Amino acid sequence: MAANAITNTLSMTKIRIRLAMRNKMFLFFSLLMPMIFLFLFVMLWGKGSPEKISYILGGILTLTVMGGFWGLSVQLVTFREQGILRRFRLAPVGAGPILASSILANFLLVVPFVFIEMAVAKYLFHMTQWGNIPVILLLVFIGSSTFSAIGLIVASVTNTMQETQIINQLVWMVFLFLSGATIPLTVFPEWIQRLTMFSPATYLATGFQSATTNRVTLPELATVVTALAIGLIVSFEISRRIFRWEPEEKFPPRAKVWVLAAMIPFFVFGVYEYKNGAMLQRVHDAMDSLDKAQDTGGMHR
């Protein structure tokens, strides 16, 4: 049974990768969009400071990795609305391999994009070091999987593509602007900074920024990976349980609290960080260090 599930997952992963590579929209949003952001942020904020470029790259990698949240939710809803899932339902394949294959394929597709972005930062914008590559790869795996699984929950609790897009927009805004990936958290009032500790995106962004600037510490890595890994397990299991094959199977409105259930691990970690404040302190330390580097003309120059 387990062997079948693995075989089915791998077969579908192979096809999903091929389908994604044939999809221009996927290539645009996964590769081109983060690259545009990279160019934009470097021009606006990072010019002349290799340290800042490393930091910006951390945010860009976060955007790239989080993209699975949006892409997979839309893909699953499309498959359900077009009646593609119901054809799979006839075959001896369960929801688990269907969901797992989309997560695995997304990870495998994101890895080369991450390396392309790192290479652009290194060779085009003269970033002086590669960062902690093993930690970056670990975060790419755990981050892309977690955000993909959260996207799959959204796909299962929404009844139409329109609903999916609305929820995605709202959640994406939070992930994008209240994580430190695009806007430094230190510009916000302290109460907002503390609130961001409840978002999975903040863990990923701080983790990537530490990894690309080579500042990552074991306690930080442990916190980030544990939070995202628990988030992944909970989100995957919830998305598997509430998976719907048929377009006409509607999800009861009150059951949408499942989305909140997936956030429980981040709520727990948020409460811990809210009281402990270690992660927020690291964010402030990183920004101070960047400012000093700017003042002294760049650490690596």
Added chain:
Amino acid sequence: MTAIIEVQDLVKSYGAVEAVRGLTFRVDEGEVFGLLGPNGAGKTSTVEILEGMRTADSGRVSVCGLNPQSAGNAFKKQIGAVLQSTALPEKIQVKEALDLFADFYSEHTDTTALLERFQLTEKKNAFYKELSGGQKQRLALAMALVNNPKVVFLDEPTAGLDPQVRREIYGIIEELRRDKKTVLLTTHYIEEAEKLCDRVAIVDHGKIIKMGTPRELKQASAGTTRLEVRLAKPVAEGVLKGLEGVSDVRVVGENYAIYASRAPQAIVALVKYLEAENNELQGMEMYSPSLEDVFIELTGRRLRE
């Protein structure tokens, strides 16, 4: 004969709509069995319950001795199906799709041979979205047979296809019969049921209103020949029924369907009557008995109304 599909008192409702109202039938091994009825008769609901895609409100169903709802993969390995409404990703290639579904089964047929059999070899690298309706349906049939199933469900397999493609699909279903597959087919095409099915259940408003071989059903029909006539002025059904050679009359839309045991006498009597009444025969068509007659006789409606 061994029953491979058994349905007993099947009931399925969607809110206030009773789609299936106590259906009972059995399909024997190697038989091509047809559910014939208009849209909304409950055919698709019945088939999708048998495929394990929907739950019944009450009643009992069994396919290959298994309960489709609870038997899981053991059941799925026994069946193949062409669904009425389904699709594949737009940019999946024909061979990729077939290979993917083959991978789901521990034992499967050679996909290259399937492509050949369904005349899709030339299209093996084409994207799904590039296929014509007929090619998509041939691919759906190939996918339904990829696991060499015992039972094949075909839900309106030729709906919306042109006559040429329909004939191709008929040929494939004939092949399935020769291969001793058990086939449950739903259709609202009379000629499909007559041509392909060993037995037919005529379904209307969620109930079976007649069941038997096409020959048995046609023999049970009141008349042997159906005359469809259009008159300038309306007449009472009873009057037409009293004419020589006429066994029954039904009003079908604006026409009268006259079932005649002796057609020539009935036509002569009709013309004489119309002359005497200063009425006029505006049109007449003559049909050999068909399942359509049986349906009209039983429901007073055409199948495609």
